[in-house]
Amino acid sequence: MQIDKHTLDKDLLNGIKLDNSKALKVLFERYYQTLCCFAFRYLKAADLAEEAVSDVFLNIWLKKRNIEIKTNIRAYLYAAVRNQSINYINQRKITHESIDSIEKNNIISELHADKLILNNELRNNIDILLKQLPEKRRIIFIMSRIDGFTYKEIAEILSISVNTVQNQMVEAVKFLSKKSLNSF
Numbered sequence: 001m002q003i004d005k006h007t008l009d010k011d012l013l014n015g016i017k018l019d020n021s022k023a024l025k026v027l028f029e030r031y032y033q034t035l036c037c038f039a040f041r042y043l044k045a046a047d048l049a050e051e052a053v054s055d056v057f058l059n060i061w062l063k064k065r066n067i068e069i070k071t072n073i074r075a076y077l078y079a080a081v082r083n084q085s086i087n088y089i090n091q092r093k094i095t096h097e098s099i100d101s102i103e104k105n106n107i108i109s110e111l112h113a114d115k116l117i118l119n120n121e122l123r124n125n126i127d128i129l130l131k132q133l134p135e136k137r138r139i140i141f142i143m144s145r146i147d148g149f150t151y152k153e154i155a156e157i158l159s160i161s162v163n164t165v166q167n168q169m170v171e172a173v174k175f176l177s178k179k180s181l182n183s184f
Helices: 009-017 021-043 046-062 073-092 102-108 113-131 135-145 151-158 162-183
Strands: none
Touching: 009 021, 009 073, 021 046, 021 073, 021 135, 046 073, 073 151, 113 135, 113 162, 135 151, 135 162, 151 162
16 A cells, blocks of 8 residues: 555554554654644643654554544544643643743744734734633634534544533633623
């Protein structure tokens, strides 16, 4: 089987099961950056987020012969990173301090100074509003509206019901709508 960046996730998983390290590399490169951003939301430290994501891929490689993924691979990876991040929080008692996100560093180099100022203002206003949401509701909202996950995928990743995701989204949208009308 030919493995390249266009190979489907399920074919990459089959390749990993057959000891194909290139399949693991392609899967890793496909999801690493977004999984790091996702882990960062829990861990609030870029180095720990990178470590958590790397550990998930290492575990996939080590358990490749016995791994059974019942959901889609993307949802599985996000759930595994979420669980690994929670383990890190529990093991290392990580404090949730404010640290600039990885995404800001990537965007800065691409924007002109005037656009950067406007973008930072808007981003700060959005961050302020999002920080007012309860943590789980904020994560659900970001996964849905920013990361583009379906309610079903969010439910699988966070191990909650689709109904809970819907209820949390309704509450988040109500809160943000009310606050944004008062803020802007």
